[in-house]
Structures are given as structure tokens and as C-alpha cells.
Amino acid sequence: MRVHLIPHLGQIPLDKLRTGHVRAMFTAIENRNEEIRTAKASTDPGVRATVAGVRPTGPSTRQRIRACLRKAINDALADELIVGSNPAALVKTPASRPLPVVWEDERVRRWGATGEVPGPVMVWTDTQIVRFLDYAAAHAPDLYPMWHYMAYRGPRRGEACGLRDSEVRLDRRETTINNQIATHGYTAVQKPPKSRAGTRDLMLDAETVKVLAAYRVRRAAWQLAAGSSWPDTGLFFVRPDGQPWHPNAVTQRFRRLVRKAGLPPIRLHDLRHGAATVALDAGVDIKVLAEQLGHSTTTLTRDTYQSVTKELGAVSPTVFPAILVSRFQRLGSGR
Structure with missing residues (x-):
């Protein structure tokens, strides 16, 4: 909620939230992942220091982000706060699980x-x-x-x-x-x-x-x-x-x-x-x-x-x- 959902979606009224907003969030997350990977691979110690202790948001975390959002919207639908479909349910996230x-x-x-x-x-x-x-x-x-x-x-x-x-x-x-x-x-x-x-x-x-x-x-x-x-x-x-x-x-x-x-x-x-x-x-x-x-x-x-x-x-x-x-x-x- 604090790191992903609120920064990317917190300013959008619930009844205005669309699938495109959710997809844009995951695109932004992946763009940030690429920035982190690039900085970690940099030969400049100062650049590497900017991402010290920072990890990319992996597939499992992205699935949890989507699941949290989907559950929250389903609750809003059940309470009749909004009507229609759940935009988070229509967005797919990477589901690959690394094998040992x-x-x-x-x-x-x-x-x-x-x-x-x-x-x-x-x-x-x-x-x-x-x-x-x-x-x-x-x-x-x-x-x-x-x-x-x-x-x-x-x-x-x-x-x-x-x-x-x-x-x-x-x-x-x-x-x-x-x-x-x-x-x-x-x-x-x-x-x-x-x-x-x-x-x-x-x-x-x-x-x-x-x-x-x-x-x-x-x-x-x-x-x-x-x-x-x-x-x-x-x-x-x-x-x-x-x-x-x-x-x-x-x-x-x-x-x-x-x-x-x-x-x-x-x-x-x-x-x-x-x-x-x-x-x-x-x-x-x-x-x-x-x-x-x-x-x-x-x-x-x-x-x-x-x-x-x-x-x-x-x-x-x-x-x-x-x-x-x-x-x-x-x-x-x-x-």
C-alpha cells in the first residue's frame, strides 16, 4: 500500500479507476526495476550507493500487489461503493516462478x-x-x-x-x-x-x-x-x-x-x-x-x-x- 498502490493510484477516485491505470502502475514498477538494475551494475560507486539495499520488485511481489488491489476493489463492489467490473482482475502480472x-x-x-x-x-x-x-x-x-x-x-x-x-x-x-x-x-x-x-x-x-x-x-x-x-x-x-x-x-x-x-x-x-x-x-x-x-x-x-x-x-x-x-x-x- 505505502510503496506501490498509494503512490501510483492513490489520487484516482475509486469509481474512476480503470484497467489502464493499473497497467500503467505495473509499467512504472518495471521501469523502476530497470533503473535499479542499471544503477547496481554501474561502475560508479556513487551511483551504486543510490540503490544500496534497494531490490527490484519481483514477480511474486507484483502478484501480491495485484491481489491486494483486487481484494480491496471486490470489497468495494460487495459494499456497493462502486458498480461494474474489477479493473485489477483484468490485468495480468508475471507468474513465472524460478525453479531450484x-x-x-x-x-x-x-x-x-x-x-x-x-x-x-x-x-x-x-x-x-x-x-x-x-x-x-x-x-x-x-x-x-x-x-x-x-x-x-x-x-x-x-x-x-x-x-x-x-x-x-x-x-x-x-x-x-x-x-x-x-x-x-x-x-x-x-x-x-x-x-x-x-x-x-x-x-x-x-x-x-x-x-x-x-x-x-x-x-x-x-x-x-x-x-x-x-x-x-x-x-x-x-x-x-x-x-x-x-x-x-x-x-x-x-x-x-x-x-x-x-x-x-x-x-x-x-x-x-x-x-x-x-x-x-x-x-x-x-x-x-x-x-x-x-x-x-x-x-x-x-x-x-x-x-x-x-x-x-x-x-x-x-x-x-x-x-x-x-x-x-x-x-x-x-x-
Whole structure:
């Protein structure tokens, strides 16, 4: 609303809004995107500084802009504030979703020589995941358990940060996702998962159970040292002082550690993509995987991940723990 809709459409009376106005907004957004990309590629440090921290408005954000506007106009139509059709419904926005690409050896070599990253969504191989987690265990023990959980079970960042202590049942090898920490600007807020399908159970493999059990012991030592100053957040993953993790801080620490580990870059969210592609390669049913990821339908899961399962299989055919595959299949059969 603040960055896009009000600046571009805020001066137009609601009953005067037309499809052309909406199209003009998206044209202006794309023109601004090109300006940002050009400035970032400039050889002039002063020009690059003008767009420091500024990102182009990607396809997903443009879809959300359109969805927000469409919903607002539909509400106005329902309340009979205006009559006619919804101009936002007649405008199409880019719907392409970048597919995950595996960091195969040749891609890693080229990245090392040129710094070139093949795509916006990259997936580590099982060997690279293990390298990172081993490095994290030694250099970031406070966040290593969360990253392990994300790498092998695939929750979203906010879901991992907001995982409730009462929903971690290691004796039953399961966790329940029913809370997340999201950010509004930089303000962190707790709220339910992003959709009804987001509330779900995640089964755990034996190794993840060990990692989370060891973390619970470590957290108890932190609490003992803090004494009465330890806050009662009700969360499972917390900072050494007991406070909740801010999702942005988790991302920043992840980026720094990836660089220090000398690994090819991925986003924190790509740990989720890696967990999904590895699960499919291990033979987990697409419907079961969609439920575990919190997708409302299997279409998103299939379209996003199945294109890389063959590629991933050629790189890492035995990564997924057999016990986890078994539990996936048991969940799918309703047992």
C-alpha cells in the first residue's frame, strides 16, 4: 500500500479507476526495476550507493500487489461503493516462478572462477548440506539446531523461529507447526501459519531428534545461568539470553556463515527447497510432501520441485534417511 498502490493510484477516485491505470502502475514498477538494475551494475560507486539495499520488485511481489488491489476493489463492489467490473482482475502480472537449480560440481567451479550464480533459487547437494551443518555446529552452535531442522524437515523461516516448545515431542519424533514469527517492516510479530494447510505435523528422523534433544539440554544450561532474568517466551528456539530469534537476524547470520564456510551461496529459504527436492528424489509421494511443506495443493509442489529431482538424484542418490522416508509414507497412508 505505502510503496506501490498509494503512490501510483492513490489520487484516482475509486469509481474512476480503470484497467489502464493499473497497467500503467505495473509499467512504472518495471521501469523502476530497470533503473535499479542499471544503477547496481554501474561502475560508479556513487551511483551504486543510490540503490544500496534497494531490490527490484519481483514477480511474486507484483502478484501480491495485484491481489491486494483486487481484494480491496471486490470489497468495494460487495459494499456497493462502486458498480461494474474489477479493473485489477483484468490485468495480468508475471507468474513465472524460478525453479531450484542444484549446485553441481561444474557450477561450483564456474562460480569460484567468475562469481556467477546460475539462478535465483539454488539447492545444495547432500555433501554441501553436511559441510555447512558441520561448520555451523562448530561456529554457530546457538543456531545450528534450527538450521538442521530447516535443512531436513523444510519449515519456513518464520515457522522455525516461532516453533512452540510445547509442540516439540521428541519422544514421538514429531513437531507441530501452528505458530510463526513474521516481520512487518522490521517489527517481529507472532501469528498463525500463512494458510490453513500451514498448520501441520512434521515427523522427525533419528538424527534430528538427537540434535534437538542436545539443544534442549544446552538451552536448559542457558536458562540456569540466566536465573530469574530468563523470559518465558514459550518458544523452542531462542537466543542464549532466552529472547526470541528475529527472523532477519537468523538470515543475516546464515549468509555470513555460508561465506565463511566457503560454500556456494544459497538463501536461507533454499534450505527448505533442498529438503523438498531431496525428499522427492528419495521417493516420497508428492501429496505427502505437499502436506509436510504446508502447500494447499500438490500443483505448487510438483511444478516447483519435480523438474530438479532427476538432476539431484544424479548428484546425491542416498541422502535422505531411510527412517524419514518411512515416516513420510506412514503419514501418507494415515497410520
